[in-house]
Amino acid sequence: MDRDQEKIDFFSRRSFVIGGLQALGMSALVGRLAWLQLVEGEKYRTLAENNRINVRILPPSRGQIVDRFGVPLATNLQNFQVLVTPEQTEDVEETLENLQKILPLSDRIVQRVLKKLKQNPSYVPIEIRGNLEWEDVAEIELNMPHLPGISVQAGELRSYPYKDSTAHIIGYVGRVSEADQLKDPLLALPGFLVGKTAIEKKYDLELRGKAGKAEMEVNVHGRPVRELSRTAAQSGQRLVLSIDAEYQRFVQQRLATERSASAVVMDVHTGEVYACASHPSFDPNAFSGGISVADWEQMRDDPAQPLNNKAVGGQYPPGSTFKIVTALAGLESGFIDPNWTVFCPGHYDLGNMRFHCWKSGGHGTVNLNGALAHSCDTYFYKLSTMIGIDRIADMARTLGLGDVYGFDLGEERGGLIPDIKWKRKVKKDVWHQGETLNAAIGQGDDLSTPLQLATMLSRVVNGGYKVAPWLVARDGDKMDLTASSALRNGTPKPFSVSLGGSDIELGIDPKHLRAVMDGLEAVCRQGGTAYASRIVEENMEMGGKTGTSQVKRISKAERATGVRRQEDLPWHLRHHALFVGYAPTQAPRYACCVLVDHGAGGSTAAAPIAHDIMLEIQKRDPKAKPPS
Amino acid sequence: MFGSHISHGDETLLEKLKHLAWGQVFLICLFAGIGFTALYSAAGGHFDPWASAQMTRFLGALIMLVVLALIDLKWVFRSVWILYGMSLVLLLLVDIFGHVGMGAQRWLDLGIIKIQPSELAKITTLMALARYFHAKDIIEIRKIKNLIFPSLIIGLPVYLVVKQPDLGTGISIMLAGLSVLLAAGLPMWIFIAGVVLAVISIPVIWPFLHDYQKDRVTVFFNPESEPLGAGFHIIQSKIALGSGGVSGKGFLQGTQSHLNFLPEKHTDFIFTLWGEEWGFLGGVVLLGLASLIILYGYWMSFQCKHHFGRILTFGLTMNFSIYIMVNIGMVMGLLPVVGIPLALMSYGGTAMLMVMAAFGLMQCCLVHRDARLPRS
Structure with a gap:
């Protein structure tokens, strides 16, 4: 029994030791629990919340783009998509x-x-097909x-009701590049579209709107369990354009008689652009749904540049339309007056170089009016040698050439007005006087866009005000179409975009402007270069200036082989045809520039188009109609 | 010859019932009740599928506990070796015919029920140890050559269980067995040497572990190394517990559990669910209850006049205690995730049955505290 007692005592001692160890273990557990829940509780609460809450972005509806009368140019269509949610079906293939x-x-x-x-x-729905018919x-x-597992969901699809007519102004939307997707979670939403060209691109941020968000409680698989809160998305801004959609379509269709052409029609006082067309065009709706590589490549490689807005991005030698600038430079510099005359024998000799007038027989004696009406090169050759290139270049810049206006299309280009400084800086060469002669008639290094030429003419015919073209009506720095008194009652009131209303006078003597306008009116009268395209309707008469800008001189060798006329040359070597016009002559309101690529002659190719579109705008008279 | 020494064999059943430690039974019911609450919450506020089944099982297991308590201890004492042998055979059968579940062969499908022989082996191993030490006197125990047999008693089932592979149960059998060895008379220096040996043997055992077991151990030391892989469980469990704070998120309000961030919330990680919803206070109450049940076990052990009862009760108490401490230590990131359920709370039939059987045997020892058991 002693031995038994010894055994029991031993067991008891050891049990206490083990019990002590257990107590230690229990304390460790309580201590650990306290550490996790009391000391680090806050940290883990945050982690648990992050686990639990998933913020879902609600895409905003893209802003509408409308014309001056509220006609939709870019809008959103309901796009029905059929989706399949794998977890809701046993067999997706079936x-x-x-x-x-x-x-x-x-x-x-x-x-x-x-x-x-x-x-x-498996809980993420997969889009099977979009663009479902209602049936x-x-x-x-x-x-x-x-x-x-099948469901139908209504999404949004960008739609352009005026299709190719407004494609170059409105542009189109497309998928976000992968690099951009990282910038903003909104952009990473599947199927989110951003503007790729023109207004859609330039005003993308305004049109995009503000994303909403829904806070969802999610489970470990990320599947939403319930919604905790929701901030609705804010639709993008509605943009009102100065465009008259129906007129824009008219201009676009009128240009379609040519292989490649562009035109701008604007208000000479306010700078509103009523139409800005470039032919050929494309259907932007095709881009919304994705376009095939073959179609894309074909358009990209087409020499007629269907993807480019040539009216704002095409840079051409302005040709004889530039004579307006040279004439004003001459008058303003005081070297000549309207009665100053030049005898044109069909050429002008500078040293041992001979510069030809377009009319090989010569114009005889011409004054300013005659020089403009008949587009006499010799007159302007002589004038340019008197005033020099810098005076011409200064006047060109004053009238809005060689510069960008910050126009509402990013595709806008600046053109080029060469002068002595430019020649030294860029070409690292001295200016030769022969270049002055070429520049004076809009050849040589001169480059302008149709938008710039229309602006140049507007500044001449509106009384010498620094008007600049614009498309998008907005409060503040630009005129609000609905609020502007100038628009409501049609008062001819100068309006400046770039300078916000101050310093808008160009400082050109009105008498000189009048003298040039007389010449421009003469262009459309008997004997003028655009007489055939004159507007005969009363109070709608047009003034203007033709221009033919040389792409390639017909060589002696070609002349020998029978190539005498432009039409005999391959298309891409023919001259560009230009016409800048304004109407009505007694109270100028509208100005246009028509440019027919390789159209051969300003009076034959460009002026007839200008006739049609200038007559049409006066008949429609969008200025007089109240915007709705 | 032996029968005449047993003095309490002729007590009536009613008398025996009075001798049960009802206090412990009450604590066990409270503990299980917490389990039902947690299971009810785990199912998102429903009795199905877990709470109701668990309650039914508990009720059955409770009856079994009482019945076991009333069985004459000498029958138990006599059948120790048979039961031990049987569980070894069952473990072997699992090895041969076992049903593979969760990457391990643990279940034996007997047609009507599936049983986990490893759970049975926990108890029979302790019974065998108690039986062995009951027969040896203190001088014999302290002889080193007499340690070979008890080591085999522990080693055989541990080997078979780990081979299934069920590392968690294997370790708990070994720990419970070692604690009995320690309490019954193992010289302390041998124990310490054993611990050292175990540490040294880790690199030897390592290559034989399953990949998922290796993962668990690696991840234990650095759970953030694999936040979405094997470390996910332990990270999410700590987030759930920690976010519970002082008083918890409230009943049925545990976001981690209900949004399924918490894995195995109705089985191994049920303590986490409880701690998330009831906070530090709830956790301490649970640990306190467990401590009381364990203290009761010690008391019951000391009540026994015979060494078999003392050792068995002590061993079974240790078994329960290891269950609790390893599981809770595991879900709090103190121990590697080894797949040990939380006794009485985790959803599962065999575990519940065997824990209650263990308590039944403890009660049996208490009821028959004065039983005269033969020396050999």
């Missing part, structure tokens, strides 16, 4: 087969869906019981 009985699905679509099936968690939607809804 569901797709059933769907195929109602809705044709290409093999490519099926393969894409099955590929996504492997990538995505398809109805049919799917009807058969829903036989289509487990």
Whole structure:
């Protein structure tokens, strides 16, 4: 029994030791619990919240773009998409087969869906097809019981009702580049579209609107369990353009008689652009849904540049339209008056170089009026030698050439007005006087866009005010179309964009402007270069200036082989045809520039188009109509 | 010859019932009740599928506990070796015919029920040890050559269980067995040497572990190394517990549990769910209850006049205590995730049954505290 007692005592001692160890263990557990829950509780609470809450971005509706009368130019269509949620169906392939009985699905679509099936968690819906017809939607809804996992969702699709007519102004939207997707979570939303060209691009931020957000409680798989809070998305801003949509379409269609042409029609007082067209064009709706590589390449490589807005981005030698600038430079510099005359024998000799007038027989004795009306080169050769290139260049810049206006299209280009400084700086060469002669008639290094030429003419005919073209009506720095008194009652009131209303007078003597305008009116009268395209309707008469800018001189060798006329040359070597015009002559309101690429002659190719579009705008008279 | 020494064999059943430690039974019911609450919450506020099934099982297990308590201890004493042998055979059968679940062969499908022989082996191993030390006197115990047999008693089931592979149960059998060895008379220096040996043997055992077991151990030391992989469980468990704070998020309000960030919330990680919803206070109450049940075990052990009862009760108490401490230590990131359920709380049939059987045997020892058991 002693031994038994010894055994019991031993056991008791050891039990206490072990019990002590256990107590230590328990204390460790309580201590650990206190550490986690009391000391680090705050940290873990944050982590738990981060686990629990998932913020979902709600895409905003893209802002509408309308014309001056509120006619939609870019709008959003309901886009019905059919989706499949894999976790809601037992067999996705079978569901797709059933769907195929109602809705044709290409093999490519099926393969894409099955590929996504492997990538995505099963609760994420996969888009099967977008752009469903209403009939398809109805049919799917009807058969829903036989289509487990299938759902129809209404998304948005950008639509351009005026199609190719406004493509170069409005532009189009497209998918976000992968680099941009990292910048803003909104951009990373599947199917989110951003502006790629023109207004859609330049005003993308305004049009985009503000994303909303929904805070969702999610489970470990990221599947939403319930919504905690929601901030609605704010639709993008509605943009009102100065464009008259129907007129824009008219101009676009009128240009379609040529292979490649562009035109700008603007208000000489306010700078509103009524039409800005470039032919050929494209249907931007095709871009919304994605365009094939072949189509894209074809358009990209077309020499007529259907993807470019040549009216604002095309840079051409202005040709004889530039004579307006040279004439004003001469008058303003005081070297000549309107009665100053030059005898034109058909050429002008500078040293041992001979400069030809376009009329080889010569114009005889011409004054300013005659020189403009008949576009006598010799007159301007002589004048330019008297005043020098810098005076001409200064006047060109005063009238808005060689510079960008910050126009509402990013595609705007600045052109080039060469002078002595430019020659030294860029070409590292001295200015030769022969270049002055070429520059005076808009050849040589001179480059202008149709938008600039229309602006140049506007500044001449509006009484010498620094008007600049614009498209988008906004409060503040630009005129609000609905609020502006100038617009409401049609008062001719100068309006400046670039200078915000101050320093808007160019400081040109009105008598000189009048003298030039007399010459421009003579262009459309008997004997003038655009007489054939004159507007005969009363009170709608047009003044203007033709221009033919040389692409390639017809060589002696070609002349020998019978190439005498422009029409005999290959298209891409023919001269560009230009016409700048304004109307009505007694109270100028509208100015235009028409440019027919390789159209051979300003009076034959460009002036007839100008006639039609200047007559049409006066008939429509968008200025007189109240904007709605 | 032996029968005449047993003095309490002729007590009536009613008398025996009075001798049960009802206080411990009450604590066990409270502990299990916490488990039901947690299971109810785990199912998102429903009795199905877990709480109701668990309650039914508990009720059955409670009856079994009482019945076991009333069985004559000498029958138990006599059948120790048979039961021990049986559990070894069952473990072998699992090895041969076992049902593979969760990457491990643990279940034996007997047609009607699936049982986990490793759970049975926990108890029978302790019974065998108690039986062995009961027969040896203090001088014999302290002889080193007499340690070979008890080591085999522990080693055989541990080997078979770890081979299934069920590292968690294997370790808990070994720990419970070692604690019995220590309490019953193992010289302290041998124990310390054993611990040192165990540490040294880790690199030897390492290559034989399953990949998921290796993962768990690696991740234990650095859970952030694999936040979405094997470390996910332990990180999310700590977030759940920590975010519970002082008083918890409230009943049925545990976001981590209900949004499924917490894995295995109704089995191994049920303490986390409890701690998230009831906070530090709830956790301390639970640990306090467990401590009381363990203290009761010590008391019951000391009540026994015979060494078999003392050792067995002590061993079974240790078994319960190891369950609790390893599981809770594991979900709090103190120990590697080894897959040990929380006794009485985790959802699961065999574990519940065996824990209650262990308590039944403890009660049996208490009821028959004065039983005269033969020396050999």
